[in-house]
Structure formats: C-alpha cells, structure tokens
Amino acid sequence: MVASPDLMPMLLHLKQASDLHTSRVSQWLILEQMKDAAEASRLQELAAHYRVKRDAFQNELLKHFDGLASWELPPGGLFFWLRLAGDIDTSLLLDEAIRNNVAFMPGEPFFVDKAMRYPALRLNFSHAAEADMQRGLQTLAGLLRERFQ
Numbered sequence: 001m002v003a004s005p006d007l008m009p010m011l012l013h014l015k016q017a018s019d020l021h022t023s024r025v026s027q028w029l030i031l032e033q034m035k036d037a038a039e040a041s042r043l044q045e046l047a048a049h050y051r052v053k054r055d056a057f058q059n060e061l062l063k064h065f066d067g068l069a070s071w072e073l074p075p076g077g078l079f080f081w082l083r084l085a086g087d088i089d090t091s092l093l094l095d096e097a098i099r100n101n102v103a104f105m106p107g108e109p110f111f112v113d114k115a116m117r118y119p120a121l122r123l124n125f126s127h128a129a130e131a132d133m134q135r136g137l138q139t140l141a142g143l144l145r146e147r148f149q
Contacts, residue, residue, distance in 0.1 A: 050078065050126060057125035060133050064141035068148070069121070078126040081107075084119035086148045096143055102136045 003011055015022075033039050057080060058073055065071075069082040084090070090106035097104060107120025121140075128136060 053125050053128075056130050057123070057128075057133050057137075060137045064137045065144075068141055068144045078124055080123045080125060082121045082123060083107075084121065084144065086144075087119050088144070088147050090119060090121060093143060093147065097140055100139050100143065102139050102143075104140065 001008075001011065054074065061069075061071065061080065061082075065082065067085060069084050071080050071082045074080060090104075090108065094104065094106055105122040105124075107118040107122065108114070110120075110122070111118050123137075125133065
C-alpha cells in the first residue's frame, strides 16, 4: 500500500482491527514473489494478454453498442462499465440475457441509493474467447434494442 506517512498508522490500525494481521506465510510468499526478477516479466506478459482481450472487446462494443451505451476504454482492470442510453431495469434484462446464455453485472448494486435505478452494466472481458465476445455482445445488444424501441 502507498499512503502518506501521517495516514499510514491509521490504516495499519484499521487493517489490524479487521483481520488481526495477515498470515506470516502469506506475507513471506508475496515477498518472495516480489523479489523474483522473473515476476515483473510475468506481470508484463499478463498485462499484454489482457490488453489484447480488452481491445478485442472494445472492437465488438463499437460494432454492436453504437447508440445503445457509452463507455470508456479501461486503462486497467478486467471490466468495461457501460452507461445505457435508455432507462431500463437491468435486473430484468439480466434474467432474459441469462436465458440467452449471456451474463453481466447490473449497475444498481454499485450505488448506495437503492431506490435510484442506474441503467448501467459491468461487463467482464477476461474469460471469453473472441468468438464468444462477438456472440455475447451481439445478443446483449439485440436485447437492448428490443427494449429501446
């Protein structure tokens, strides 16, 4: 963790209170990995692998979601966050998407005000093969188009 020196003691106390310290074995394993010169190379390979998947997902979003949602290319992580162009209940959309073998995370659970509907989707790009991305996003876009008409 990186934090200002005046904040670090308080963060340390919060961590200690929440889990009574991290296992020494886990700490040792992480330290050994961090000291391993090959670890940096492995992390760069992983980042490159997921960048290719992210870019392929972005290309499919551009093909299928034009006018349906807005999003930004994520600089890190494994998800795209889409803000839908229309006001729909994403939990109902999820039920129908699952019946069509497509899954996503509705936006509502990410917001404090549970009464406010937030038409957004969190989409994971890390697991799907490119053909599955194409099929899944095409299916999901079709379901959205039906609702927006």
